Amino acid sequence: MKALGGSMALVILLASVAYGEVISGTVKDPSGAPLKGVFVRARSDTKSKITMSVLSDKQGRYRIENLSPGGYEVWATAIGYKSDPPAGVKVDAGKPASFDIALQKGMVRWSDLTLYQGEKLMPAGKGKELLAKNCASCHGWQTRMGATRRDEAGWTRAVNFMREAMHSRLAPTLSDQDAAAVISYLNSTFGVDSDLPRSPAELPGYKETVRPFSDEGMKIVYVDYELPGPNRMPFSGAPDKDGYIWLAYYGTLNRIGKLDPKTGEIQEFSVPNQGAAGVHSAFPGPDGTVWMAEQLSNKVGKWDPSTQKITEYQDAYLPGKEGTQAGGSKHTVRVDLKGNVWSTGMPLTRLDPKTGKFTRFSEVPRCYDLTVDKEGSVWFTSGPQIGKVDAKTEKVTKWNPPTADSFPRRLLVDPDGIVWFGEYNSGKIGRFDPKTETFQEFQLPGPSPTPYALGIDKNNNIWYSSDEMDLLGRFDPKTGQVTEYPFPYSENFLKELFTDSQGRMWYGTGPNNKVGYFTVATGN
Numbered sequence: 001m002k003a004l005g006g007s008m009a010l011v012i013l014l015a016s017v018a019y020g021e022v023i024s025g026t027v028k029d030p031s032g033a034p035l036k037g038v039f040v041r042a043r044s045d046t047k048s049k050i051t052m053s054v055l056s057d058k059q060g061r062y063r064i065e066n067l068s069p070g071g072y073e074v075w076a077t078a079i080g081y082k083s084d085p086p087a088g089v090k091v092d093a094g095k096p097a098s099f100d101i102a103l104q105k106g107m108v109r110w111s112d113l114t115l116y117q118g119e120k121l122m123p124a125g126k127g128k129e130l131l132a133k134n135c136a137s138c139h140g141w142q143t144r145m146g147a148t149r150r151d152e153a154g155w156t157r158a159v160n161f162m163r164e165a166m167h168s169r170l171a172p173t174l175s176d177q178d179a180a181a182v183i184s185y186l187n188s189t190f191g192v193d194s195d196l197p198r199s200p201a202e203l204p205g206y207k208e209t210v211r212p213f214s215d216e217g218m219k220i221v222y223v224d225y226e227l228p229g230p231n232r233m234p235f236s237g238a239p240d241k242d243g244y245i246w247l248a249y250y251g252t253l254n255r256i257g258k259l260d261p262k263t264g265e266i267q268e269f270s271v272p273n274q275g276a277a278g279v280h281s282a283f284p285g286p287d288g289t290v291w292m293a294e295q296l297s298n299k300v301g302k303w304d305p306s307t308q309k310i311t312e313y314q315d316a317y318l319p320g321k322e323g324t325q326a327g328g329s330k331h332t333v334r335v336d337l338k339g340n341v342w343s344t345g346m347p348l349t350r351l352d353p354k355t356g357k358f359t360r361f362s363e364v365p366r367c368y369d370l371t372v373d374k375e376g377s378v379w380f381t382s383g384p385q386i387g388k389v390d391a392k393t394e395k396v397t398k399w400n401p402p403t404a405d406s407f408p409r410r411l412l413v414d415p416d417g418i419v420w421f422g423e424y425n426s427g428k429i430g431r432f433d434p435k436t437e438t439f440q441e442f443q444l445p446g447p448s449p450t451p452y453a454l455g456i457d458k459n460n461n462i463w464y465s466s467d468e469m470d471l472l473g474r475f476d477p478k479t480g481q482v483t484e485y486p487f488p489y490s491e492n493f494l495k496e497l498f499t500d501s502q503g504r505m506w507y508g509t510g511p512n513n514k515v516g517y518f519t520v521a522t523g524n
Contacts, residue, residue, distance in 0.1 A: 022096040023089055024063040027056040027076055030105055034060025037213060038078040039488050040101065045071040045088060049226035050264045053488045055218040069093045074101075077488075080201065082106030108201040110146035110190070112490055115468040116448040117209040118142075121200050127185020130178050138233070138250060139511040142491040145190055155186045211446065211469070213486055220472070220485045224509075224516030225264050227257065234508035237515040239500035240284035247508060247515055248282035248292065256282050256292055256303065256310075259515060271310055273297045281496070285335040293330035293343050300330055300343055300351050313351055315358045332369050332496075337376035337391070344370050348380060348389075361389065363396040373413040381408040386421055386432060401430050402439050410454035410496070412462075414477075422451030422464050429462060429475050444473060445482055455497025455505055463505060465494035472518070489514070 027038045038056040042064050056062045056076075073086035081103040091097045113121070118141060122128060131141060150158065159179055174182070189196055200206050227234065233251035237259065240246060247257035247266070254271040256279055271277045271294065278296030285291060288305035299312045321327025329345035336342060341351040348364035351357070364387065370380040376391035384405050387398040401408065406423035408430065413419050419432040423441070427449035431440040444451060444464070451464035451473070462475040470492050472485045491511040498506045504517040 020065075021067040021069055021091045021093065022063065022065050023067060023072065023074060023091060023099055024061070024096065025098050025100040026060040027062060027078075027101045027103065028060055029081070029103055034058070035078065035081075035103060036060065036215075037218060037486060038062075038076050038081075038101075038103065039486075040064070040074065040076045041488075042067070042072045042074050042089075043086075045073050048264060051224050051226075053222040053224070055220065055486065057218050058215055067091055074099055076101045076103060078103060079112045080106060080108045107199045108206070110200055111142045113142060113146070113200055113209075114470040114490065115140050115142075117200070117206075118146075119448075119468070120209050121203050121206060122189060123196070125185045125188075126181045127183075127189075130174070130182050131185070139493055140491040143511045145186060149190055149192050149194070150187075151192050152183065152187045155183045155191065159183050159186070213471075213484055216483050217485045219521040220518055221521070222488050222516055222518045224488070224514045225259060225261075225266070227513050227515070228266055228268060229253075230513060232257070232513055233510040234513070234515045235280055235510055236282065236496040236498070236508045237506040237517075238283050238496070238498045239506060240288065240290070241286065242288075243500070245500075245506055245515065246282045246284050246290050248279045250278055250280055250295075250510060252276050254279070256290070256301075257515075261517075269303060269308065269310055271301055272312055273299060277301075280330070281332045283333050283335065285339070287339075291333045291335060291341050293333040293345065295325070295329050295331055295345065298328040298330055298345075300333065300341055302341075302353070313356055313358070315349060315360075331367070334370055334372050334378075336372050336378060342370055342372070342378055344368055344380060348382075361396060363398075368408075369410045371412050373417065379411055379413060379419055381411055381421060384408070386411060386419065386430075388434070399432065399437065399439075401432075402441055403428060406430070409452055412454055412456055414456055414460055420454065420456070420462050420477075422454050424450055424452060424467075427451070429464065431477070442475065442480055442482075444475075445484065446471075449473070453494035453497045453507065455499060457499060457505060458503040463497055465492055465497070465507070467493060474520070485518075485520075 027035045029035050036058045039053050040062040041051050041053045043051045054062050054064055069091055072089045074089045075086040076083045083103050089097050089099045159182055231251045232249045235248045235250045237245040237247055245259040249255050254277045255268045258267045276296045277294040279292050280295040281293040283291050290303040292301040298315050302311045317327035330343040331345040333343050343349050344367040346366050348361040348367040350359045364382050368381045370378055378389040380387050385398045385400055386408055389396050403426045406426040408421045409424045411421035421430045423430050427444050429442045446469050448468040450466050450468040452467045453465040455463040464473050470487050470490055474483045489512045492509050493511050494507045506517045508515045
């Protein structure tokens with residue numbers, strides 16, 4: 001993409017329709033100097049729930065292209081700054097609109113921080129360790145803890161609610177004593193009488209935790225969609241063959257969503273399960289059927305496109321561990337070339353939709369992620385290993401990456417059959433060649449890369465999200481170069497990345513209750 005008028009061109013691709021209108025301008029600080037890395041957001045003033053976000057470049061310039069004519073609300077956000085409320089900007093056909101933004105100095109909030117920064121700046125304590133162990137797999141502390149102040153009774157209610165709502169997940173690990181330690185820690189850290197400064201910027205060492213982004217990292221465009229209500233906790237957005245996006249809600253509402261990217265309208269369908277189902281994954285099959293993994297109920301669900309109803313298949317629990325994840329769970333779901341439905345969790349299972357029977361792979365008692373290659377073989381991550389179930393023989397083979405205890409989480413297979421995976425604990429991208437059975441590892445930048453969601457774009461670049469640094473990274477397999485991009489919201493907690501037919505990469509950010517996609521400008 002060539003520069004227009006000397007400024008970096010950032011293109012908004014809203015739905016599949018390309019318009020030609022533009023909003024552009026500059027962002028400046030209180031002294032009048034240009035500000036780099038400010039998110040400038042635009043939303044149609046017709047009660048739209050679709051928000052478009054771009055970043056200002058090193059000269060403070062931003063540009064939002066391919067808008068339809070009409071009125072827009074435009075505003076800017078940057079950590080440590082405050083702006084005026086959204087301003088109305090009218091875009092006429094054939095007439096570019098100009099809107100400059102002046103930000104005022106504001107306060108850095110605890111909810112602005114990354115998990116990495118919180119680890120460095122929050123006080124030590126048993127409660128801090130328990131939060132990381134029990135809560136940080138679904139959300140962090142920023143939006144639900146750092147953004148508010150409660151008294152001890154308020155924190156008690158909040159912790160007890162989570163223990164009851166996520167009983168099968170938290171009951172085995174968070175004892176009454178541990179819950180009391182969490183409540184005490186939250187009250188001393190974010191309580192109404194806390195001695196902790198209201199702004200983490202007042203603490204020694206804050207500046208050392210702030211990492212800059214490159215100029216190239218400003219060339220990303222986000223489009224996100226608000227959900228019909230709070231607490232949907234969307235873990236992912238998976239495109240189907242007709243261009244709709246299927247949303248996995250991990251919240252307590254027991255629903256999945258179907259998003260129309262063109263209009264932003266969302267239909268929701270209820271899961272029959274009584275009690276929290278914990279829909280961790282929703283994946284559309286080639287025939288229009290949508291399959292879902294219910295982590296907290298150990299079920300696989302099937303949405304039928306003809307009836308628009310959900311049927312559930314209950315897997316058996318281990319004796320004596322009924323109703324717990326240790327006894328059985330479903331995590332990520334995929335459909336193989338024969339129409340069988342595979343689920344990770346405890347253990348790896350395959351469901352035959354015709355008979356409703358599960359096949360359990362005892363060689364893989366605990367499994368995190370899976371994908372299906374072009375031969376129909378199933379690849380998975382399990383503890384410190386990656387593995388494969390051969391499509392023809394059903395033989396299970398496992399391999400250990402070079403770095404011990406690297407905790408591979410997500411994996412994918414590229415068009416050449418190479419297996420890529422993120423190593424969460426070691427902060428690396430792993431590459432495995434099935435033909436030679438050899439590994440390569442590539443260290444990611446930053447103090448805590450923690451790659452989680454993994455995706456591959458139309459140019460075969462590998463994308464990852466960082467849980468602890470709240471960013472997206474693009475790894476170029478040809479050069480080994482990594483480009484880091486800011487994410488529009490703190491506490492991203494992306495679980496999966498899916499690429500649609502237009503090259504847009506879809507995500508769900510559960511703590512922020514949004515689903516969206518991103519694209520990247522290809523030139524300067």
